[in-house]
Amino acid sequence: MLRSAAITQGVQRSPNRAMLRAVGFGDGDFDKPIIGIANGYSTITPCNVGLNDLTRRAELAAHDAGAMPQTFGTITVSDGISMGTEGMKYSLVSREVIADAIETACNGQSMDGVLAVGGCDKNMPGAMIAMARMNIPGVFVYGGTIKPGKLGGCDLTVVSAFEAVGQITAGRINEEQLTAIEKNACPGAGSCGGMFTANTMSSAIETLGLSLPYSSTMAAEDPEKADSAARSAEVLVDAIRANIRPSDLLTREAFENAISVIMAVGGSTNAVLHLLAIARTVGVALTIDDFEVIRQRVPVICDLKPSGRFVTVDLHKAGGIPQVMKLLLDAGLLHGDCRTIEGKTLRDLLADIPSIPPADQEVIRPLSNPLYPKGHLAVLKGNLAEEGSVAKISGVKLPVLTGPARVFESEESCLASILAGAIHAGDVVVIRNEGPVGGPGMREMLAPTAAIVGQGLGESVALITDGRFSGGTYGLVVGHVAPEAAVGGTIALVREGDSITVDAHQLVIQLNVDTDELERRRAAWVPPLPRYRTGVLGKYARLVSSSSLGAVTDQD
Numbered sequence: 196m197l198r199s200a201a202i203t204q205g206v207q208r209s210p211n212r213a214m215l216r217a218v219g220f221g222d223g224d225f226d227k228p229i230i231g232i233a234n235g236y237s238t239i240t241p242c243n244v245g246l247n248d249l250t251r252r253a254e255l256a257a258h259d260a261g262a263m264p265q266t267f268g269t270i271t272v273s274d275g276i277s278m279g280t281e282g283m284k285y286s287l288v289s290r291e292v293i294a295d296a297i298e299t300a301c302n303g304q305s306m307d308g309v310l311a312v313g314g315c316d317k318n319m320p321g322a323m324i325a326m327a328r329m330n331i332p333g334v335f336v337y338g339g340t341i342k343p344g345k346l347g348g349c350d351l352t353v354v355s356a357f358e359a360v361g362q363i364t365a366g367r368i369n370e371e372q373l374t375a376i377e378k379n380a381c382p383g384a385g386s387c388g389g390m391f392t393a394n395t396m397s398s399a400i401e402t403l404g405l406s407l408p409y410s411s412t413m414a415a416e417d418p419e420k421a422d423s424a425a426r427s428a429e430v431l432v433d434a435i436r437a438n439i440r441p442s443d444l445l446t447r448e449a450f451e452n453a454i455s456v457i458m459a460v461g462g463s464t465n466a467v468l469h470l471l472a473i474a475r476t477v478g479v480a481l482t483i484d485d486f487e488v489i490r491q492r493v494p495v496i497c498d499l500k501p502s503g504r505f506v507t508v509d510l511h512k513a514g515g516i517p518q519v520m521k522l523l524l525d526a527g528l529l530h531g532d533c534r535t536i537e538g539k540t541l542r543d544l545l546a547d548i549p550s551i552p553p554a555d556q557e558v559i560r561p562l563s564n565p566l567y568p569k570g571h572l573a574v575l576k577g578n579l580a581e582e583g584s585v586a587k588i589s590g591v592k593l594p595v596l597t598g599p600a601r602v603f604e605s606e607e608s609c610l611a612s613i614l615a616g617a618i619h620a621g622d623v624v625v626i627r628n629e630g631p632v633g634g635p636g637m638r639e640m641l642a643p644t645a646a647i648v649g650q651g652l653g654e655s656v657a658l659i660t661d662g663r664f665s666g667g668t669y670g671l672v673v674g675h676v677a678p679e680a681a682v683g684g685t686i687a688l689v690r691e692g693d694s695i696t697v698d699a700h701q702l703v704i705q706l707n708v709d710t711d712e713l714e715r716r717r718a719a720w721v722p723p724l725p726r727y728r729t730g731v732l733g734k735y736a737r738l739v740s741s742s743s744l745g746a747v748t749d750q751d
Contacts, residue, residue: 240273242314284636293321314338320469339415341385354667361649385415389500391666395462404535412511458570463666472745490570502590594699620655629662630679641665
């Protein structure tokens with residue numbers, strides 16, 4: 196029986212139906228499934244500016260397929276615009292707000308299924324957490340990737356603009372070149388164009404089976420994106436009739452598949468945080484250590500920005516995520532029996548995909564010739580991160596460094612020091628009190644990391660933080676350090692000049708200070724006062740879990 200029958204056929208039938216008639220229901224519509232379309236449209240970011248068109252196509256297709264679609268709005272925070280400001284503290288928080296909003300609207304109106312349309316980074320995990328909570332048939336429609344900017348024959352992304360700030364302070368470019376990069380980096384609608392967080396999570400959701408094949412790498416402005424949105428609505432109506440629910444698809448094996456694909460494409464560190472949160476919500480036992488186990492067996496086979504040469508539209512032309520999955524399936528690195536929202540198994544879905552990537556492209560390599568022999572997201576542990584931390588080591592020739600700590604209590608103070616030329620080769624930069632509780636909100640450190648790269652120090656300086664990194668970050672960087680500083684993690688005890696070892700080969704992050712001295716420091720440590728006591732940030736800081744558990748706010 197449809198959930199919406201409680202509204203359309205219940206005891207309060209007359210007033211309920213009267214309200215529905217006012218929004219377009221006719222006599223023959225009350226027995227149809229009601230689909231909630233969660234629209235993340237916003238003009239605040241190019242990631243979401245095209246979502247109204249996709250929502251409208253999905254709405255029309257759902258109606259034509261025999262459902263009654265009901266559209267409601269949800270929010271977004273543009274990471275690229277808020278980066279380096281206090282506003283960035285709201286970015287990860289927005290994931291929870293989005294999840295809460297979708298759950299509230301769909302459950303409050305007893306909807307039978309949900310189609311979520313999103314673009315910017317937190318739209319996707321927010322929608323997935325909501326689907327996992329409600330366990331009603333759902334499908335995700337990604338707004339699509341931006342096309343690359345062009346300058347001097349080179350592809351640009353938003354990260355090019357961040358790196359240009361470091362380049363100009365180092366005297367490597369001039370003001371005219373900086374302005375040219377700024378004007379050309381983002382040419383239109385769509386999410387950031389490399390294998391950054393948005394495209395990483397869209398790829399993961401396609402692998403998990405909750406979005407349609409190829410949809411995760413389509414360009415926002417291409418006609419096929421709107422066609423895919425319409426088809427997604429039709430598939431959702433079929434899934435409601437077949438009672439295919441998120442819990443049927445979000446299995447342990449499906450999450451392992453998603454991690455494998457993320458490793459293969461060189462995806463964002465944020466995928467660790469988000470997949471842990473989604474898995475925890477649906478009741479799948481996934482831990483941060485599982486990422487390291489899978490990393491050891493899955494190579495990086497896609498040459499994508501930020502550390503590689505190509506952007507996501509190039510991956511799409513080369514065969515997209517289905518081509519990547521087929522290579523992994525043939526190598527025994529994918530669970531082929533996992534199902535999708537269409538009711539197919541991955542093995543069936545990939546049956547007609549070639550076992551060899553196209554010869555006329557260089558984006559996807561065969562497994563016999565990988566970009567890196569192991570995955571790029573390494574889980575490091577040690578006395579600095581007893582619960583774990585995540586290092587993104589793609590593009591780093593020697594991911595090992597022991598050096599003096601340069602300690603900063605915020606992103607802003609660190610960036611100022613970098614731009615002033617005060618950070619030198621061999622330093623280990625520590626940015627703390629930026630974790631889920633301490634920030635609060637676990638800001639991304641793209642501005643400092645991009646400035647380090649822009650100054651030519653990407654291979655010789657390490658940066659560690661209890662905050663996060665943008666999907667556009669690369670270099671010897673370690674984030675998600677847990678326990679975080681605000682709750683008394685060892686990162687809170689680091690002093691200027693202490694020796695720190697970061698070793699991605701040995702999977703170690705170590706403060707080289709003897710145990711007795713650390714205990715003296717711990718005994719003298721005083722918890723910092725909360726930066727926010729009220730509002731959404733104050734509430735978030737009181738509720739949020741460790742990053743090693745996905746930084747969720749609805750833990751039991």
